[in-house]
Amino acid sequence: MPAVQKSGTVLIRAVEGAQGSSRGLEGEVRYVYYNEPVVTRVEPSSGALEGGTMLSLYGRGLEEGSNLTCRFGTGDAVAGRQETSTMATCVAPPRPVKDVVWLQVSLNGGADFSGSAVEYAYEAGATVDEVRPSAGDSGVDGQTVTVIGRHFGSGQGLSCLFGTRGRVRGMPMTSTAVVCVAPRGGPGAVGVSVSNNGVDEGQTRGGFVYSGDLKGKSAFVYYEGPERGGILVSLNGGADFSGSAVEYAYEAGATVDEVRPSAGDSGVDGQTVTVIGRHFGSGQGLSCLFGTRGRVRGMPMTSTAVVCVAPRGGPGAVGVSVSNNGVEGETASGIVSVRYEYRSGMSAKSVGRSEVRTGLGSGSVYSETL
The missing domain is CATH 2.60.40.10 (Immunoglobulins)
Structure with missing residues (x-):
């Protein structure tokens, strides 16, 4: 033409x-x-x-x-x-x-x-192998999870999709790990996938359970993929599920009754406290949360006692909670009813030391009298 x-x-x-x-x-x-x-x-x-x-x-x-x-x-x-x-x-x-x-x-x-x-x-598309922890409370904001998998990017489109609960922005850690904050959701299990571009829905063998009021009960959750972990989410509305399964236990949340001592110096490192309560675990996620001052690893003594080193903090009182999975705390299942006070210019105090022997081993518990 x-x-x-x-x-x-x-x-x-x-x-x-x-x-x-x-x-x-x-x-x-x-x-x-x-x-x-x-x-x-x-x-x-x-x-x-x-x-x-x-x-x-x-x-x-x-x-x-x-x-x-x-x-x-x-x-x-x-x-x-x-x-x-x-x-x-x-x-x-x-x-x-x-x-x-x-x-x-x-x-x-x-x-x-x-x-x-x-x-x-x-x-290569993002693939999810595992979500840690694999469960949290329903109706709660701010529950952080680490998604483990392969081929994760680091661009602005990096995101986690929690079934129909919503897509949230991801924080890249490595090509095999990304951190996301689970959106608020009602009780139930959802698949978790990662997208590198904010559009695609990657492959997944991992999931997250919003536990609702199921604590204290045991349950089976369905599983898809290798034996390393994950939760099966049916793709046809529950008409078909995998024949393989793993057992998942819902446990009572950690509850704090007392902190000994209940106060310490502000601006000082290394102050050890013994937290007394109920339903304390002994896994790697065991930790103490001192309000907004920070989360520290806990040393398990018994199911009712855990030892933690208070993080440095300025004057003031903070709530103390215990988490068994390293995620839950003040805003989730760890019930806060006890506080620890950071005091400036504390006077002389007496310090006592006692040996504690448990099925988990032995250790020293320090107590202070103000």
Whole structure:
């Protein structure tokens, strides 16, 4: 077709015979000239090798054709959809290996492609293997979990999806660990997946249980994948579940009744206290939370006593709670009814030391009299 100066529609009619004696044939066709589309950016700019990522392309002149097509590199072309004159959408096809390709658009079904292009990166999709801890309280905000897996990124799109409870921003730690704050949710189990671009939903073998009022009871939660952990979430509304399962125990939350001594010097490190209460565990997550002053690791003595070193703090009183899993505390199952006071300029005090022997071993408990 000959070149023209502006876009528009022309009518084409076939003729026969020599010039000057030609006659028109019946019928005519319409031919559309359009301005070349310009692509300036794509969101997201990366996606999983498996494909299926919904992409939004932005630019100019994207509405004039009737058959929008997206081309990835020199090969794969897929049908797209025109949304406005400055935006179109298409779904990324799969690719066998990691790669960065040029993404172009066509408005005539692939006969001509735009001279402009944007980069799109194919990456290994994020995979979740485990969530630590795998359970928390329902109806509670601020419960932090560490998601363990593979191929985690570090970009702005990094996020965790808790089933239908919502997507939250992720804090990258390594390519195998990301920290997220579980959104508030009612009782029940949800699958947890990680997205590197804020759009894709990665593969998952991990989950999180919102425990509700189930503490003190035992339950079975269904499991999918290797024996290292995880919770199965049915993909068809509970009609089918995996035949494999692991036992998950709901336990009574740690409760603090007393702190000995109940006060110490402000601005001083290394002050040991004995926390007395109920339902204390002995695992690696055992810890004491001193209000906003910080969380410290606990040394288990018995199910009713744990020893912790109070973090340095300025004058004032703080609530003391105990967590068995390293996550729960003042805002979750650790019930705060006891406080520890940081005092300035404390006078002389007497210090006593006693040996404690338990099934977990022996140790020294220090007590102070003010």
